Amino acid sequence: MLLAIVVGSGIMGERLADGNDAIALLGNTIATGAGLIVLIHMFGPISGAHFNPAVTLLVLLKREMTVRVAALYLGAQLAGAIIGVWAAHAMFAEPILQISGKARDGLPQGFSECVATFGLIGTILSTRRHRPEFTAVAVGLYITAAYWFTASTSFANPAVTVARSLSDSFAGIAPHSAPLFIAGQIAGALTAAAFFGWLLREEKSE
Numbered sequence: 001m002l003l004a005i006v007v008g009s010g011i012m013g014e015r016l017a018d019g020n021d022a023i024a025l026l027g028n029t030i031a032t033g034a035g036l037i038v039l040i041h042m043f044g045p046i047s048g049a050h051f052n053p054a055v056t057l058l059v060l061l062k063r064e065m066t067v068r069v070a071a072l073y074l075g076a077q078l079a080g081a082i083i084g085v086w087a088a089h090a091m092f093a094e095p096i097l098q099i100s101g102k103a104r105d106g107l108p109q110g111f112s113e114c115v116a117t118f119g120l121i122g123t124i125l126s127t128r129r130h131r132p133e134f135t136a137v138a139v140g141l142y143i144t145a146a147y148w149f150t151a152s153t154s155f156a157n158p159a160v161t162v163a164r165s166l167s168d169s170f171a172g173i174a175p176h177s178a179p180l181f182i183a184g185q186i187a188g189a190l191t192a193a194a195f196f197g198w199l200l201r202e203e204k205s206e
Contacts (some may be wrong), residue, residue, distance in 0.1 A: 003084025005035035008173030032143030040136035054189035081163035100172030110184040112152035117188030
């Protein structure tokens, strides 16, 4: 459902924007942020709303999940993301099977993904600690903002990156660009786990 929103709104935005990429991105951004809030509320009580392998990695590192369960989550995330892309293509009468030709290359793009994922993990950890009822809204708002303040438009999700390489649309990413994005995302997640683990640690009483 998340990838149907991301890719579908990208296709719709591009078709309606008449060549204005800023307008297309705005439509893509609003739909993604709003959709995330709803989806997290829908699936949070069921699975923790793990749409993102970076989040699952964090939970695994905190020993709140077994390796077996984490592997099942990863499989579900990748399969669901790819099916979402295909669903978006079907809705807009596009060829179902595609490979993106949209290059997103260069170290600044990878660094952008590191920053985007660092902020996303920080948002989740901070709100889960202090205002858990606000986490869904906070994540949606953060991703909405990160679309605009990162050069990469904030994929911040390895499964999303893989799936978007299978869409030659506004939201796509060329397969040769994906490894740098995924490396940046993993680096951002691990850095956030260390930093926010320190920042949010509870002081031991004497």
